Structures are given as structure tokens and as C-alpha cells.
Amino acid sequence: MKAGVIGAGAWGTALAQLLAADGAHVRLWALEPEVVEAVNRDRANPLYLPDIPLNAGIEATSDMADMADRDLLLVVCPAQHLRSVVAQAPAGVPLILCSKGIEAGTHLLMSEVAAQAQPQSPIAVLSGPTFASEVAKGLPTAITLACADAALAARIAARIARPAFRPYLSDDVIGAEIGGAVKNVLAIACGVAEGAGLGLNARAALISRGFAEMTRFGLARGARAETLAGLSGLGDLVLTCSSTNSRNFSLGKGLGEGQPAAALLAHRRTVAEGAFTAPVLREAARASGVEMPVVEAVCALLEDAAPLPQVIDALLARPIRAE
Ligand SMILES: NC(=O)c1ccc[n+]([C@@H]2O[C@H](COP(=O)([O-])OP(=O)(O)OC[C@H]3O[C@@H](n4cnc5c(N)ncnc54)[C@H](O)[C@@H]3O)[C@@H](O)[C@H]2O)c1
Numbered sequence: 288m289k290a291g292v293i294g295a296g297a298w299g300t301a302l303a304q305l306l307a308a309d310g311a312h313v314r315l316w317a318l319e320p321e322v323v324e325a326v327n328r329d330r331a332n333p334l335y336l337p338d339i340p341l342n343a344g345i346e347a348t349s350d351m352a353d354m355a356d357r358d359l360l361l362v363v364c365p366a367q368h369l370r371s372v373v374a375q376a377p378a379g380v381p382l383i384l385c386s387k388g389i390e391a392g393t394h395l396l397m398s399e400v401a402a403q404a405q406p407q408s409p410i411a412v413l414s415g416p417t418f419a420s421e422v423a424k425g426l427p428t429a430i431t432l433a434c435a436d437a438a439l440a441a442r443i444a445a446r447i448a449r450p451a452f453r454p455y456l457s458d459d460v461i462g463a464e465i466g467g468a469v470k471n472v473l474a475i476a477c478g479v480a481e482g483a484g485l486g487l488n489a490r491a492a493l494i495s496r497g498f499a500e501m502t503r504f505g506l507a508r509g510a511r512a513e514t515l516a517g518l519s520g521l522g523d524l525v526l527t528c529s530s531t532n533s534r535n536f537s538l539g540k541g542l543g544e545g546q547p548a549a550a551l552l553a554h555r556r557t558v559a560e561g562a563f564t565a566p567v568l569r570e571a572a573r574a575s576g577v578e579m580p581v582v583e584a585v586c587a588l589l590e591d592a593a594p595l596p597q598v599i600d601a602l603l604a605r606p607i608r609a610e
Pocket residue numbers: 294295296297298299300317318319335363364365366368372385386387388417418419420556557558559560
């Protein structure tokens with residue numbers, strides 16, 4: 288299968304590197320002409336994945352028409368741009384969605400957005416605990432590959448699996464997507480706990496109670512509990528809530544240190560998806576009557592709606608209830 292990767296940020300570049308590791312030709316679509324030039328001329332992407340020499344089989348382009356001969360397209364743009372990006376992709380080619388988020392306004396998951404933007408294209412989702420730089424360096428990684436069509440999932444798995452990159456198959460596309468979207472918001476919360484010096488007990492509480500929120504929301508949207516407890520849910524939650532390698536965790540750390548959200552978000556080149564997902568998730572959860580107090584707290588901090596001590600007090604003062 289001839290693979291194309293749409294989006295040359297950290298994750299798209301790392302996936303292109305993975306796919307080209309065996310000498311295969313991989314075409315990488317980048318928005319920025321300087322990224323195309325750097326990949327083709329210098330075998331590097333200093334803007335988004337610095338210090339990683341890229342494989343010779345990666346050919347960058349900024350022309351989406353160059354993706355027309357691909358058998359498989361990995362879509363790796365920020366979630367809020369996925370609709371417009373997928374609409375430009377060639378029709379009918381299987382799309383593997385790697386973005387993590389929920390679309391603002393529609394509350395749709397990426398697979399639902401892609402199905403509207405490219406109704407002829409089969410869809411799969413690739414999601415799990417995967418820091419781009421580690422995958423690009425060939426460090427061991429396991430990930431969920433979710434697809435309603437088991438035969439297509441097997442074909443994709445055969446194309447993307449490597450000795451140190453191990454996909455686990457699932458037919459629960461919605462569950463895989465909800466885990467990836469919600470964990471980014473919870474990682475902001477854990478970053479806040481770190482930045483504010485609240486301690487590791489607080490972080491563990493946020494991970495566990497955050498996971499309860501993810502599960503409530505996921506079940507309400509038709510996800511399966513075992514998917515949420517797998518790589519794309521709990522696995523990614525644990526990864527992203529424990530390291531400043533996570534952009535979402537780092538954003539939260541800044542908030543916890545008292546820096547204003549607007550300053551932290553202004554002029555960012557890289558994407559902290561949780562900042563975009565949080566208000567959409569709050570809206571979607573409220574609309575379906577799902578309680579998500581940690582998500583509500585993250586929104587309050589991102590919107591500068593209340594000072595940090597007040598947000599923490601409000602979380603701690605919630606009524607005692609059964610776990
Ligand atoms: N970085 C990771 O480790 C990682 C791992 C798994 C999943 N993801 C997900 O992959 C997606 C992409 O993240 P990333 O880390 O590769 O990005 P990044 O933060 O490294 O780079 C930002 C990307 O956004 C693109 N972009 C900016 N404006 C755009 C527009 N108008 N239209 C299309 N693209 C635009 C840029 O070209 C660039 O590719 C996100 O949803 C993220 O959650 C990232």
C-alpha cells in the first residue's frame with residue numbers, strides 16, 4: 288500500500304518516519320512551504336520535530352493533488368481543521384484519522400466529521416499513548432487501530448506495524464476517539480496540579496476521577512468501557528498526565544503557576560488540543576446530562592473565569608458520593 292500522510296506537524300512527521308523506516312516511499316503533505324523545503328532538502332523538520340534526521344523515503348509536498356495515487360492516507364492535522372483538510376483529500380481512499388479532538392459547534396468526533404467531508408472514503412482511527420519524538424526514534428509503542436471493517440483494519444495494521452510499533456485492533460471507533468479527545472483536557476488538569484504544587488496524590492485523584500468522567504461521557508456517546516480502559520483511553524491518559532513532554536500537561540502547568548491562559552495560548556505554533564476540546568466537551572456533556580467537574584474546572588481556568596484557589600476549592604467541596 289502506498290501511504291500518504293496529511294499534516295507535517297510533530298505527529299504526522301513521526302508517522303511518515305515510521306512508515307518510511309523500511310525504505311518505503313511516503314508522501315507527506317505540509318501546510319507550510321518551509322516545512323516542504325526542509326524535509327526535501329535537509330531531511331529534517333526543525334519547525335515541528337527538531338533533532339530527528341528523517342528517512343530518505345519521505346517526499347514532502349504542499350499540493351494535495353499529489354496524494355491522488357496513494358492507497359492509504361493518514362490524516363494528522365489539528366482537530367478543528369480536519370473538516371477542511373479532509374474535504375481537499377482525494378475521494379474514496381481509506382482515511383486513518385490520527386487527530387484527537389471534538390469539532391466545535393457540531394460536537395462531532397473526527398470520524399463523524401470525516402464521514403461528512405468525504406462520504407466515499409472508508410475510515411479508521413489510530414489513537415493511543417504516542418509521544419511523536421519517541422515514535423520517530425523507534426522507541427517501543429503500542430496503539431489502538433479502530434475500524435468498523437475488520438478486513439480493512441487488518442490490511443492497515445499490516446502496513447503500519449513495525450517491531451517497535453504495535454497496533455491493537457478494535458471495532459469501537461467512537462470509544463477510541465473519545466479517549467484521545469478527553470485525555471487532553473484531563474492532562475491540562477494534571478499540569479495545573481503540577482504547576483500549583485498540589486502534589487502527586489492530587490494528580491492520582493485527577494487521573495482516576497477524570498477517567499470516571501471520560502467513561503461516563505464515552506458510555507453516553509456509545510463507546511465501550513473496555514476501549515476506554517485500553518491504550519487509546521486510560522493508556523493515553525496516564526502518558527499525557529505524567530510528563531511535560533505533553534503540550535497539554537505543559538499548558539496546564541503554566542496555568543497552575545499562575546500564568547494567564549491568553550498569554551500561554553497566544554502565538555503558539557504547536558497545538559494543545561485540550562484547550563480547544565475543553566469548551567466543546569463541556570457543552571456536549573451538559574447537553575447529554577453528563578457530569579464532568581474536572582472538565583468544567585479546566586474550562587474555568589482557560590477562560591480566566593475564576594482564580595485558581597477558588598476553582599480548586601469548588602472541586603474539593605463537591606458533595607461526598609459513592610465512587
Ligand atoms: N504530537 C504528538 O505526539 C501527537 C501524538 C498523537 C496524536 N497527536 C494529534 O495529532 C494532531 C496533530 O498534532 P501535531 O502534534 O502533529 O501538530 P503540531 O502541534 O506539531 O503542529 C501543528 C500542525 O498544525 C498544522 N496547521 C496549522 N494550521 C492549520 C490549518 N489551518 N490547516 C491545517 N493544518 C494546520 C501545522 O501545519 C502543523 O502540521 C493533533 O490532533 C494531536 O492531538 C499528536
